[in-house]
Amino acid sequence: MSRAQAGEVPRWRLGSAPTSAIEEPSVAPISTRGIRGKLTADAPLAPYVWFKTGGHADWLFEPADLEDLKEFLSRLEGEMPVMALGLGSNMIVRDSGVPGVVIRLGKAFATVEARRDKVIECGGGASGILVSSKARDAGIAGLEFLRGIPGTVGGFVRMNGGAYGREVADVLIDCDVILPTGEFVTLPARDLDYSYRHSVLPEGAIVVAARFQGREGIPAEIGEEMDRIAAAREASQPLRTKTGGSTFKNPLGHKAWQLVDEAGCRGLKLGGAMVSDKHTNFLINTGDATSADIESLGEEVRRRVYEKSGITLEWEIQRVGRP
Helix, strand or coil: CCCCCCCCCCHHHCCCCCCCCCCCCCCCCCCCCCCCCEEEEEEECHHHCCCCCCCEEEEEEECCCHHHHHHHHHHHCCCCCEEEECCCCCEEECCCCEEEEEEECCHHHCCEEECCCCEEEEECCCEHHHHHHHHHHCCEECCHHHHHCCCEHHHHHHCCCEECCEEHHHCEEEEEEECCCCCEEEEEHHHHCCECCECCCCCCCEEEEEEEECEECCHHHHHHHHHHHHHHHHHHCCCCCEECCCCECCCCCCCHHHHHHHCCCCCCEECCEEECCCCCCCEEECCCCCHHHHHHHHHHHHHHHHHHHCCCCCECCEEECCC
């Protein structure tokens, strides 16, 4: 039984939601003396997200390492909104920008180590491709599905990412998390109360490391499964476009793409945004879309699906920033 089921609220869930943003992004939110990472005001985010759209962050912080991130967040004292940014593959950054501080984890957080007990220990900035490849090379099976998740460890641990019949909840042992106050905690998988594409990690919490349990395998066979996953993605998904991955969650007993298709939305356009002809659960920036185009198109798809089937699709893509 989880703590939530027992009626106990873990301490790390309390008091960790950020409160307000500063009004003048040009004025540093804290003293940066001794901070070794890069802090940028009014930083454009479009280059960092797959849709290549969206506004600016009030502040973008790229920490030098874990201790630098802890110190930076502790100085904020939970007084500003904090958001982690990985590969930007499952995200719409709204055109009006993101308040507070966006944290972008760099190379210091992209380490991956294979342990003798068939555990893969990795940083929150490591990609699913890197994690699965390191596991393959070490003869650790069971993590091949991570090859099919277009994101970083921090993102798919938070969202219980999954692909090809498996999800993070199946393999996560525990994760290291920094709360918006700078407090560092290690949480076992059971404390995340995982459900479909959801965990109870509080807003602003940043996953900086995680450990995944694999099993003994043969590298060649693991590689073959990874190649199969890669080929299946290439054949069925519009990977070579400006897209954001799967747009809507699959409702219980249904496939989101099929509901979208049956509602007549294949190829539907709004401004520079379009529902993919190749996979109808993907939205595409055809070249000049705004984030408003993409989000509005998604809402129109939801409206048409409900009108056709009576089913309300839930967004899987994160939509962040000022409305």
